[in-house]
Amino acid sequence: MFYFRTGSDQKEALAASWGVEAMAITAISAALGLGRLIALPFAGPLSDKLGRRISTAIGSASYAIYLIGLALAFNAGTNGGYQIAYICAIVGGIANSFLDTGIYPAVGEIIYKAPGVATMGIKFFIAIAQMMLPFVLGATVATTAAGLTSYNMLFYVCGIAYIVLLVLVMIFPLPDADQMAAGKKEADRQSETYTFLLRIHRHDPDRFHLHRYFPAVAELCTELCKRKCRLG
Numbered sequence: 001m002f003y004f005r006t007g008s009d010q011k012e013a014l015a016a017s018w019g020v021e022a023m024a025i026t027a028i029s030a031a032l033g034l035g036r037l038i039a040l041p042f043a044g045p046l047s048d049k050l051g052r053r054i055s056t057a058i059g060s061a062s063y064a065i066y067l068i069g070l071a072l073a074f075n076a077g078t079n080g081g082y083q084i085a086y087i088c089a090i091v092g093g094i095a096n097s098f099l100d101t102g103i104y105p106a107v108g109e110i111i112y113k114a115p116g117v118a119t120m121g122i123k124f125f126i127a128i129a130q131m132m133l134p135f136v137l138g139a140t141v142a143t144t145a146a147g148l149t150s151y152n153m154l155f156y157v158c159g160i161a162y163i164v165l166l167v168l169v170m171i172f173p174l175p176d177a178d179q180m181a182a183g184k185k186e187a188d189r190q191s192e193t194y195t196f197l198l199r200i201h202r203h204d205p206d207r208f209h210l211h212r213y214f215p216a217v218a219e220l221c222t223e224l225c226k227r228k229c230r231l232g
Helices: 008-018 022-050 052-076 081-110 115-140 152-171 175-193 210-231
Strands: none
Touching: 008 022, 008 081, 022 052, 022 081, 052 081, 052 152, 081 115, 115 152
């Protein structure tokens, strides 16, 4: 949507509204890629360590800030509108990275029997959304008092949609949360089965088991009994 909003027919109008040169609008588009590059090194590891829920929640919250912030930036005009838009564009790039590292693995874990179908399904819905975008833009377009074309309503609606998505992600179960819970229960059950007689050193990598020495202890006791009998 932002690329559409800052197209060639909108650059001049935005530049005049923000009090900057037309080429400065291109820098905001580049800020999306900058934000993505900033988040890429740690978005994936955080998704693996903290889970898909946290990664998707961060991405949804960031996208909500990005979209609503852009709408506010368009309204701000020369009162810091360009700076707000640039910061929001970086946040949008970060959101994109976190959603990619959260949604793709989560859908693959949900449809684990056919991961290829999961990826194709995501691409399918993206294509459907791109096909519907021009119609939605046409339905939400408005004209400001200054005579400029405004799509702020769509930005607000999409921002609210991401907030709703954030709430749903935090409420509904995800595969990684279920697996972590099941793994914790299994680990607790297994730890209870290790008694002191079977494992006397919990952190020994060789699993020093006492039962290995039962035959030697029994033989030693027998030998001591024989010697005691002889001395008696």
